[in-house]
Amino acid sequence: MQTGTRIDALDEAVVRRLTELPEDYFVPTFLQFQEPLSPHRAAELEGRSIDLERIARKLLELRDPLVFEGAGGLLVPLNRSETWIDFLNLARHLGLEISVVIAARTGLGTINHSLLTIERLRMSNQRIAGIVFCGPESADNRRTVCEMGSVRDLGSFDYKTRVDLELVDSSGHLEECLRPMRPKSS
Numbered sequence: 001m002q003t004g005t006r007i008d009a010l011d012e013a014v015v016r017r018l019t020e021l022p023e024d025y026f027v028p029t030f031l032q033f034q035e036p037l038s039p040h041r042a043a044e045l046e047g048r049s050i051d052l053e054r055i056a057r058k059l060l061e062l063r064d065p066l067v068f069e070g071a072g073g074l075l076v077p078l079n080r081s082e083t084w085i086d087f088l089n090l091a092r093h094l095g096l097e098i099s100v101v102i103a104a105r106t107g108l109g110t111i112n113h114s115l116l117t118i119e120r121l122r123m124s125n126q127r128i129a130g131i132v133f134c135g136p137e138s139a140d141n142r143r144t145v146c147e148m149g150s151v152r153d154l155g156s157f158d159y160k161t162r163v164d165l166e167l168v169d170s171s172g173h174l175e176e177c178l179r180p181m182r183p184k185s186s
Contacts, residue, residue: 115145134158
């Protein structure tokens with residue numbers, strides 16, 4: 001789902017352009033809302049609601065592996081009673097094997113935000129694949145978060161420059177995280 005389509009291009013189109021991957025690598029955005037607000041509020045303004053089970057079941061129908069962005073953070077409301085963490089829990093309950101890659105800013109506040117995110121994911125027994133840092137390099141912030149949070153550093157990039165995934169993922173950890181995650185049906 002994406003909010004803010006009134007003023008921004010669809011994330012899907014931007015990611016296609018930046019990655020230069022073929023169209024069949026992408027799944028159309030399930031839900032679009034015009035206002036650049038939290039999903040719950042953007043949906044309400046359009047007289048719509050967000051059904052997490054319906055979205056999770058759609059994901060179950062798609063091919064492996066599937067990468068999706070849960071923008072805004074784990075506790076962003078998707079409706080008046082559920083957040084992204086609720087969605088992750090539901091999707092896992094329905095049979096999706098979830099592996100979370102945290103995207104963290106590099107500047108002031110990232111240690112607190114990142115460690116809170118890690119703690120909340122662990123409280124819900126979610127698997128954390130690791131963390132990617134986005135923004136100007138801050139080696140100590142990266143080191144501190146990864147050491148204190150006991151998470152794998154998957155790389156970093158400055159979002160103001162073109163991303164070369166081979167440079168971001170020089171360790172090979174990010175590629176490892178993106179391998180098929182769902183168990184094969186028996």
